[in-house]
Amino acid sequence: MKRSQEATVEGTGRRAGLDRADVVLAALRLVETEGADALTMRNLAGRLEVTTTTIYWHVGGRDELITELIRYQSEIQAARPIEGETPHERVVSLARHIWESARENRAITSLAHQNGATSLLERPLEIALVHELQVAGVTGAAAAEAHRAILATVGGLLIQALRDESIIPANRRSEALWADTDPELGLDAATIDALAQPADLDALFESTINAVVAHILAKPEPVKRRSRPAAAKAAGPAKNKTKRARKSTTKRTTKSNG
Amino acid sequence: MKRSQEATVEGTGRRAGLDRADVVLAALRLVETEGADALTMRNLAGRLEVTTTTIYWHVGGRDELITELIRYQSEIQAARPIEGETPHERVVSLARHIWESARENRAITSLAHQNGATSLLERPLEIALVHELQVAGVTGAAAAEAHRAILATVGGLLIQALRDESIIPANRRSEALWADTDPELGLDAATIDALAQPADLDALFESTINAVVAHILAKPEPVKRRSRPAAAKAAGPAKNKTKRARKSTTKRTTKSNG
């Protein structure tokens, strides 16, 4: 990959060899280091030591830049191996991949969320999820419903998690609101106390996602799987079709039921 | 309530009698008619036929304005009566209130969401939810967990619903992404087809929330309730302290374990 720290051309003020990939990667690093809000065209241009308009020449505009950035990141996130043997375990494993990817890349997830590109970011993992449901015997309208229910559950927990990171004024944060709840309301003190504390979101994720997946897989009978799962594959301009090597997972998932 | 269409003062260019409430209500109408993004200080000032700085004099700034606007709206949304007899029914009913309020007031919900004020908007209904869980015998840490799981579920479905309304570029929308899925992936055609169609989110809400609530209320045994429901009460600047009659619920000990 071309580095962007090359010398300027022959004493002129022009930079050499800046291409589209450089811009996208610089944008990614900018988001990772300074947060989603730091991704402005001027800020990015400054990082690359070019004029704002140069950015426009390489990538079409802010929206295009974000689309490409998210697409790039989405492929990285799809690399995690699916764990578990039973359909339930494997579906939960995929949901957990979405969850963990988002928590480990908060800024990019926020960026995607702010710009309506969440589906794009989760795309490869969503494809893998649909496949896993299919293997479990869930297809058609039922699969779409199951898929959406799972994504909604993960997404709902995710906005709670991301909320903790972003700079929300104290008087709007859930914990703070519970902390000064009117005692006259007659709510249980221990409950209020628990609500005023930061949540254990990982535990909440496990508990809730297991309940939802159990509910989804309750209808059709589980299928003894012997077909191999398809690797997650991005819908981007993939130039090389990487065949993903299958490895037989050795059943090492958390065994939790609601 | 004072109208803001009063005549200007004696031929001068000054408007008369514009107060804080006028500004907040005008902002609310602006959001409702033109969407969350239309709420700019200049736009609002133009609506009220004053200068931008006048807005700053009445409400402190954009954030304060939004806080007050959301707080106002939150009280309106709490007016719905809780339906059902069993704890399960009543908890689901409250979750449904949050769901329906948000769907009926998309722009304001979006505004709250964009500005991290979701907790504020849902506050009165959240209080009612905690109360209802308490009546059902769920308190302490278990109540906090149950509360958060329910909110996450509703919230996750809500961002899917709100996504449909906002102007997201076609290539980022979930349905569009599924519509041109690579056939080489080997995914079931009927499933892809179902995913490419707009979802029946109301049905999805009912199905998912019932599963989650059932999961939550599975642990403590259900309580035969004969007490009447407490009305939702906002945490705003309440001038009159309504003493809430304490009802000895038949069995509401703090029987909570993680």
Place this chain on the structure above:
DNA sequence: ACCTGAACACCGTTCAAGT
């Protein structure tokens, strides 16, 4: 082909000044 400079139409916010 690649990059600059100037400009446009927006933002939220502040500050001195008017009546």
Place this chain on the structure above:
DNA sequence: ACCTGAACACCGTTCAAGT
């Protein structure tokens, strides 16, 4: 007490022009 006018420091984007 209530409001205006001008200004500051930002945005994304476009367009003509340079090499």
